[in-house]
Amino acid sequence: MRKIIVLMLITCSVFIMGCTQVGQRGSVEDFALVSSVALDYVNDKEMRMTVSIPQPMGESPVLTEVYSANTEMIQEGLVAISSEADKMIILNQLRTILFNEEFAKSGKMNEVIEHFYRDSTVGNKVRLVIVKDNAGDILKADYPENEHMDAYLNDLFQPKLHNSFSPFTTVQEYMNTQTSPIFHTMIPYLEKKEKSLKITSIALFDDEKMIQTITNHESLLIQALIGIHKLSPMAIKFKGNEHDQQLFLEQIKNDLKVKSNKSLESPELSISLKLEGVVVEYQGKRDLSNADESKKLEKEISKHIKKEIEDLLKKLQELEVDPVGFSENFRMHHKGKWTEELTQKLIDTTEYKVDVEFKILNTGTIK
Incomplete structure (x- = not known):
């Protein structure tokens, strides 16, 4: 009986070691943790994907690496960028997704957000942003007073009392309003003003398409009509x-x-x-x-x-x-x-x- 138990333990140990070797995960140095993704409309089939990857302090001459690729599908684009960055792109730390205005008005935005929504590695609190011109340029630009671009972008879209006029729409909230027969979607509208970024207005959606923007003040009034107790x-x-x-x-x-x-x-x-x-x-x-x-x-x-x-x-x-x-x-x-x-x-x-x-x-x- 004792010999049988010992034999079973040895067999299990070998099996576990084999599984560990086959499914062994790479070290953190093998991965590129994306913080922001920008998507620009090219045509009905293709989009321009740009990703920003924060770098550890002192380990790189730049604080944020940025890569771009034209693609027809999200995963295809991530693989293409992975080959360029020489690291596997992963979205576990994704915080912000930016779309240019043309993309938002094309009606193609919904299927892209659904892809991120279904991805178990992407959190539901990822913020959505509409950009006036080129979304990729937002990630590539320099901001002298905010050297770490990803931290700057993330802080910009954190709700605070002075900016509660904005809905600061997350992936989860977007899907809720898109699938609800009651509500229409609102998303912050971002513009680059000289060497800084500013939420200049709020984009309104009718079904899957952006139709117009309203002012920040009008958005504040909407927050009051929704029933927000403390207003900016x-x-x-x-x-x-x-x-x-x-x-x-x-x-x-x-x-x-x-x-x-x-x-x-x-x-x-x-x-x-x-x-x-x-x-x-x-x-x-x-x-x-x-x-x-x-x-x-x-x-x-x-x-x-x-x-x-x-x-x-x-x-x-x-x-x-x-x-x-x-x-x-x-x-x-x-x-x-x-x-x-x-x-x-x-x-x-x-x-x-x-x-x-x-x-x-x-x-x-x-x-």
């Missing part, structure tokens, strides 16, 4: 107002209430926003130490934001998109399967009633 700072410039010129708000808190009449035939939606914040700077004729004057300014701010929201809702109706997901307020009362056609009908026919109430918590510098 907001600048307000009054027009045709003899008492108030402009002001800047911080520490803005938002309390949103949305109610529908549940009707698909004559849909109506009541939107109520109760906002409060600190007036950090103010230019105008009012003495805000006076309670009555402060109340009058609150009414002017409320009226101004209400008008901006009404204009935005009208614009979204004309574009026939609903990035807020207002249709959900009707879907929850609907019996039966919800379709994209029902969402489209609501976008076209919904009447909005908007009410905004702003309260000044404190004041800062007054001019």
